Amino acid sequence: MRAGIDLGGTKIQAVVIDDEGAVKGQERLPTPTKGGPADVAVAMATSVRTAAEQAGVETADLSGVGIGSPGVIDARRGVVSSARNLPSWEGSFKLGAALTEALGARVRIDNDVNVATEAELALGAGRPYRSMLGVFWGTGVGGGIVLRGRPWLGRGAAGEIGHVCVVIDGARCPCGRRGCVEAYAGRKALEERARHRHEKGHKTELFKIMEKRGRDRLTSGVWARALDHDDKLAHKLIDEAVDALGAGVASTLNVLDVEAVILGGGLGLRLGEPYRKRIEEAMMPHLFSSENPPPFLMAELGDLGGAIGAALLIKLPKTAAAS
Amino acid sequence: MRAGIDLGGTKIQAVVIDDEGAVKGQERLPTPTKGGPADVAVAMATSVRTAAEQAGVETADLSGVGIGSPGVIDARRGVVSSARNLPSWEGSFKLGAALTEALGARVRIDNDVNVATEAELALGAGRPYRSMLGVFWGTGVGGGIVLRGRPWLGRGAAGEIGHVCVVIDGARCPCGRRGCVEAYAGRKALEERARHRHEKGHKTELFKIMEKRGRDRLTSGVWARALDHDDKLAHKLIDEAVDALGAGVASTLNVLDVEAVILGGGLGLRLGEPYRKRIEEAMMPHLFSSENPPPFLMAELGDLGGAIGAALLIKLPKTAAAS
Numbered sequence A, B: 001m002r003a004g005i006d007l008g009g010t011k012i013q014a015v016v017i018d019d020e021g022a023v024k025g026q027e028r029l030p031t032p033t034k035g036g037p038a039d040v041a042v043a044m045a046t047s048v049r050t051a052a053e054q055a056g057v058e059t060a061d062l063s064g065v066g067i068g069s070p071g072v073i074d075a076r077r078g079v080v081s082s083a084r085n086l087p088s089w090e091g092s093f094k095l096g097a098a099l100t101e102a103l104g105a106r107v108r109i110d111n112d113v114n115v116a117t118e119a120e121l122a123l124g125a126g127r128p129y130r131s132m133l134g135v136f137w138g139t140g141v142g143g144g145i146v147l148r149g150r151p152w153l154g155r156g157a158a159g160e161i162g163h164v165c166v167v168i169d170g171a172r173c174p175c176g177r178r179g180c181v182e183a184y185a186g187r188k189a190l191e192e193r194a195r196h197r198h199e200k201g202h203k204t205e206l207f208k209i210m211e212k213r214g215r216d217r218l219t220s221g222v223w224a225r226a227l228d229h230d231d232k233l234a235h236k237l238i239d240e241a242v243d244a245l246g247a248g249v250a251s252t253l254n255v256l257d258v259e260a261v262i263l264g265g266g267l268g269l270r271l272g273e274p275y276r277k278r279i280e281e282a283m284m285p286h287l288f289s290s291e292n293p294p295p296f297l298m299a300e301l302g303d304l305g306g307a308i309g310a311a312l313l314i315k316l317p318k319t320a321a322a323s
Helices: A037-055 A095-103 A112-123 A181-185 A187-199 A206-212 A220-228 A232-256 A266-286 A302-311 A318-322 B037-055 B095-103 B112-123 B181-185 B187-199 B206-212 B220-228 B232-256 B266-286 B302-311 B318-322
Strands: A002-007 A011-017 A023-030 A065-069 A072-074 A079-081 A107-111 A132-137 A141-147 A261-264 A296-298 B002-007 B011-017 B023-030 B065-069 B072-074 B079-081 B107-111 B132-137 B141-147 B261-264 B296-298
Touching: A002 A037, A002 A112, A002 A302, A011 A037, A011 A302, A023 A037, A023 A302, A037 A095, A065 A095, A065 A112, A065 A302, A072 A107, A079 A095, A095 A107, A107 A112, A112 A132, A112 A141, A112 A261, A112 A302, A132 A232, A132 A266, A141 A181, A141 A232, A181 A187, A181 A232, A187 A206, A187 A220, A187 A232, A206 A220, A220 A232, A220 A266, A232 A266, A232 B232, A261 A266, A266 A296, B002 B037, B002 B112, B002 B302, B011 B037, B011 B302, B023 B037, B023 B302, B037 B095, B065 B095, B065 B112, B065 B302, B072 B107, B079 B095, B095 B107, B107 B112, B112 B132, B112 B141, B112 B261, B112 B302, B132 B232, B132 B266, B141 B181, B141 B232, B181 B187, B181 B232, B187 B206, B187 B220, B187 B232, B206 B220, B220 B232, B220 B266, B232 B266, B261 B266, B266 B296
Parallel strands: A002 A065, A065 A107, A132 A261, A261 A296, B002 B065, B065 B107, B132 B261, B261 B296
Antiparallel strands: A002 A011, A011 A023, A072 A079, A132 A141, B002 B011, B011 B023, B072 B079, B132 B141
């Protein structure tokens, strides 16, 4: 048994899987919005303990715990830095050591987007392909690239499709740049845009729905509800997000020309098929290979993809895998 | 001895090179602006004959003739289709057969951008790198990608950095789409933009310089001259081109994160170092890895790079290469 944790800006998702990738236990907790990295690590450990209990295994008996994390990862040292979508995580934190101490298991960390892409490639919608682009539409917008059957990481920072520029001198992105896809489409940016317009007098139910649900941010569920209720501002902002994603994905495909696109991420999965279709439609006018577009698929592993991919970071000994 | 032809929207450049890639003969002719593919093939054959004569070799005795061509290439059949920047070349033309008949040598054809990228990788500024992006700023804007030491072609249409969208709903591109890099930066689009504004009453010396030089289009040399003369419209349009190239190259690097960028193409080479620097500066605000930007270099093989790369399509028999 191995555990995996998907550390997101909104939620911490843990799973425990067996040799064949079947999910034997799972737990989901909200990501702390206050405190700092140590508080996040405590919540992560709690989520693994619950998932392991469900799976009937002690955390110390796990083959290991994999983590898919945002920010800059030093995999060898188990350090995560500059995870801007997490609370007070501008600096560096020894996340690997903290979890090894809490759980008594070895820990491996990789980029959240890379592990989610690997999961879809190994067990999900990416299985038939040797090259693909994973589009993770959530708190930020991430891209996972597979070429010739292997991840393409560049010098370590490839796949930043959220920071493809779709409008020169456009909207300010949480990253500080202008006109990035994420400036229009990331959940965090969307919330800022909604708040700004709400304060300027635009009517919206978004913040009422948020309060009614006891949330302190505009989660994917809040957006989905507002869209269902024909909230004008929500529709306008999500339309802009769809346009930015369409242009950004098309630009990325014009560069890479991969065999398939797979849509995941908190917002992508929550808004689902109708929005997958709308992003594909928004992509078409910008796509160079418009007569031969690659299949544009939903992630098959859903919400658990990131955590399953994280668990796949723990390689099993050959004998165990063969047993 | 092998010959190579770089078939561009403005010029046809032929070279004859020896085993080691040294240039033994060269000829440059303007690309016909009237007639059709057959007329272009005649000019190509003429350019090779002159280059071969300089090199002291009969064209029938060449190991072969490589061609770097725009448009859609069927390398196996030697057919070039939809070469929109060439006269009346919307359909398909058996370019390989036409040149084999004219020159008595075997012919191989590949994409113009791919061969120019290969030339820089094998013999030019790309030699130290295992991954790179070639940026060819000319009649159009093309991109050549090398990953893990090999060209990345995707499903056959990778590297279309000229059609990365930098302004959603932006300027109309010669390709029909909106807001592409090429809509602002391609020589063809620049000429349309200049003509449009000139007709609207903007003052410019561009068309006077063109006529004085006996040209029927705004060549790279015409633009260079107008910029030297502080022509306001020329500066404004080239500024917009630089901004679009900067954003497009940054977006491409945010996706690929390669080790180096190499600038070539007719305009890139003609405007040279000062404009290479300006594109690099325009790239920086959009670059995700802004603290660790890859080297941004000028193509080393200059004007002849495309033709040399085309000649490299002709693989020499092992014994000949070893002799």
